[in-house]
Amino acid sequence: MINRIEVFSKPEFPDVNAGEVLADIKQLGIDSAASVKSMRVFLIESELENADLDRIAKELLTDPVTEQYYIGNSDKPSSDQPVKIIEVHLQPGVTDPVASSAMMAIRDMNLDVSSVRTGRKYFICGSLSCTEVQTIAQRILANDCIEKVIYDNSEEPPCPHVEPYKLEKITVPLCNLSPDELVELSKSSDLFLDEREMLTIQDYYKAIDRDPTDIELEMIAQTWSEHCVHKTFRGTIELTEKDADGKELNKTVIENMMKSYLAKATNELAKPWCISVFVDNSGVVEFDDEYGVCFKVETHNHPSAIEPYGGAATGIGGCIRDPMGTGKGAKPIANTDVFCFAEPDMKLEELPAGVLHPRRVMKGVVGGVRDYGNRMGIPTVNGAIHFDKRYLGNPLVFCGNIGIIPKDKCFGAAEPGDLVLVVGGRTGRDGIHGATFSSGEMTHEHEDLFSHAVQIGNAITEKKVLDTMLQARDEELYTAVTDCGAGGLSSAVGEMGEKLGVIVDLEKIPLKYGGLTYTEMWISEAQERMVFAVPPQNIDRAMEIFSGENVEAVVIGTFGNNGKLELRYDGTVVGELDMEFLHDGLPKYTRQAVWQIPDNKEPELAQKQNYNEELTAMFGDYNVASKEWVIRQYDHEVQGGSAVKPLVGVANDAPGDASVVRPRLDKDKGVAIGCGICPQYSDIDPYWMSLAAIDEAVRNVISVGGRPDRVALLDNFCWGNCNKPDRLGGLVLATRGCYDGAIAYQAPFISGKDSLNNEFQTDTGETINIPGTLLISAMTLVDDVTGCITMDLKSAGNTLVVVGETRDELGAGLLYKINGQTGSNVPKVDLKQGPANANAVASAISSGLVKSCHDCSEGGLAVALSEMAFAGALGISVDLGLVAKAADVNRNDQALFSETPSRYILEVEPGKLAELKSALKNVVFAEIGKVTDTGRVVINGLDGSEVVNVEASSLKESWQKPLKW
């Protein structure tokens, strides 16, 4: 029978969860809720005596100090107001890690139960309408994708048992379909394949004289999805460039953007320290004589839009598996996380249907990344958040992971005869169609249609896989490993066996619950699974390692040598594919792209005597504002390698430029990690946006003391629907920028990923296209971390030096933003000066000449100087007249706020100024003023009169306020 145990706080202890729920209800604008009480519910199926149940409740489930329990369904609390009961349970089959742990612990107590399920119960007191109760349940308490809500005990929690599956081989009659019918089939089966692709598949099957089975078709769709093969980047593009009036300027044909731009730069640079680039799950570069470091950044946008917590958690979980699945497996040492959201103060009534409120999205995403990253024990050391209302229906979640890998383990390849070993999580129905789903556009109906595409993560399962994998790696028990990401086993096993062929017995795949069809088993994107190729003679030892730490590992097949994929279920062949057709059969594309220069004009802002107000407003902008609320929720020091933290300065709360970690605790060698993201510039010109992002990422790692000659870059493009020529035109420009930037900075791209189709269709038919967004992640080496510096000013009396020229480049910058303008003078990276500045600053830092260094980004000199001041709890006094300026700079607002790239502010002790000047002799620089002990930011204008005079601490307050949640 099923017994219910409810656990809740004693009255004298705060009900933390309920407090948060109540606050969220108020946030939703529902004021009539007076109080909330929350409970944890355990449903235990067993034949146990009451005394034993009582023991479980008392000794295991309840904290004896803060909690109490009730066996059964407890009554509503007494209240003068009506009380609503909302109970939230997981849908059948959704992973319930607490239940599994509870089962194990009950067995440790020498008791036996047949199942445990968990849920949450809430009593909400107040005069609430039914609609309000539903709103609370749907928007705060539960997510329909994975959870079921029960109101006022009106029904039983969902039953965990499902009917077992009986084999039913499905053949899809395809050979005789008309082109229209093919398209219809693609649509109705969520294959996201177009007519040409469907015709190619039809031709293949006509040639082999049979119809495909469902599993074959699904596997082709997955392998050919935009997500998996990057058709846009690898196809042919005809680009037409036009001026602002639409007059054609130029036509170019690009054969393959990947080869023409991204990999081309890497190949031309041919850096000997690049170990493995663009070929594996992450890019690997040399760290020292014994180790390489690898880096991968992925996006998980569409799942995070639907289920922010789970989407983001599995985003970082999946990205961590990339270094784990690189070569023979790396050990993760740091995470990075960059998000793009709509501004979180949006009014609820302005929210289109099918869209979660940006504040909820942000809290959920941060929570997901926090819980997964922290549980994995990987420090989250770098990140950024960019806000723009166009991310409303389509938030962006970039998750990155860096790993360290022994040099002799950087490559792996399965051999014929190796066993296919699936390790880690079980396979369920979660994440079905994730790869194809992410390759389509989001609509207001996606929440309902694609709830099955959301994966559910369990970090501890992944941590166990990691712990055991590294032991098996070091004993050299396997020849290759890869992770199950998009496309699940289908992609992972398919890729590992691409050159070999493989036979798989699908019924051996361990399942979370019965009832999955063979196709679901094969394409499920259930999390925390890795696939190993294990030579038969090593299998026993490998199994011993995995089972020794309760990690499930099952042999499901064997790699062959005939180039064929054969899928069987209980001996019946359900799918047979040529590896060659699967991986190379995709038709080549030619797409049209158009770039028309936008017809933007520079606005004419009134000149002012004083810019205190503008500067203060900039610090209150969400994009500039302190992200401390987010950063502190991440464990950024676990693994003990932290050398420069994300928060720096006298009060440990100022914005560091980049983080530095020491992956080997007995060495002082480090890795500096930074990023650049400036989608606002795409509104004027994606080419310059791209270069600005590269410049920013490089500036970040240089500013803390990273080496300029070992910078490795990653590109992550998130763009709109690139079947539309104007979207694709922007993407081509941005990609060109990547090539030019990589060559100029001598910084190869080592890995990258694109996520296209980031558009949202509202219920009224409006399409919201995200700004063309490119995240550039940068990683470089630090030879000795004890030589690193931070951006906080150190001592009054020191001199401030600006490296780099300031030009009139306010376009799409912060000054225009707070004035509601865009402008046209987009910041342009000077491809000679930019790298020269970076090299000069790096050499000054490594010579010990610089006390602090900060780069200028959004809000220009004024914002950067102010940040340095409040970080060090000091003041500054500078003269704009002394700044090295281009001739076009003749206004104070330009000098203060221009966002010209490649600029660094250095603090130098007076005694070292001469030496610094000589270190900077080949670049443009200027001494602009002093560090003071006044605590004020004082800036004199071009004519010498004071244009800014404000307490640094008050700017800091404005900066901390927006996201102090």
Added chain:
Amino acid sequence: MAKIKVLVLRTAGTNCDQETCHAFELAGAVTEKLHVNRLIENPALLEDYQVLALPGGFSYGDDIAAGKILANQLLHHFSDNVRKFIDSDKLVIGICNGFQVLVKTGLLPGKSVETPNCGVQQVTITHNDCGKFEDRWIYLEPGTSKCVFVDPERRLYLPIAHGEGKVCFMDDQVQKSVLDNGYVAFRYVDADGNFGGFPVNPNGSTDHIAGLTDDTGRVLGLMPHPERFVHKTHHPRWTRDNITDPDGMTIFDNAVRYFG
């Protein structure tokens, strides 16, 4: 003299094992990481070591409650061995999640109070008052001169990183007994040694308690992470201040010195 042997116990979700080993090694010990399953299979393995360390992390994902599942394993599989270990003049340290485990087994504050053995939990460590996980640096004032690991004269600066760090007592009697017997190892203070609200006391812990010991003084549990400040560059302001003698090392040095 043979080096001190430290057993760093790990399980699913343990994640500070590597740096805890490193800190003990810097102090001159040799360390071994051992999965709890090996200890369950053969509890006698414990006898080979002088120090048992339960490092930080999220054992079993904090399922049910932080440290609870591992505490349950310890209780039902090798609690007698641990008790014997302590009673034979050996040391136990639990950091962060390890502290949560020690409290949930009743090993801390242990024999101190009403019940003589582990198995009865009298203190808990629960959700931070601020309601979320926080990583920040805090100051610690020693509260005892009887704990092997604690230098009673030295205020420490260390990071915390937890969502559940608030120490609470079963009742006033337990609290009184802990205070009267001097089982408070550390309290949260500010840089000048004064008590304060958030963020000085980062989780709202009762009586500002950050760590506990027991009547033997050979068991220490603490929420802050001493293993995260054993190198100059661990300090959040090392680029401004002159950092020598990282605070976290005192804990590990004291442990090793005890056997010297």
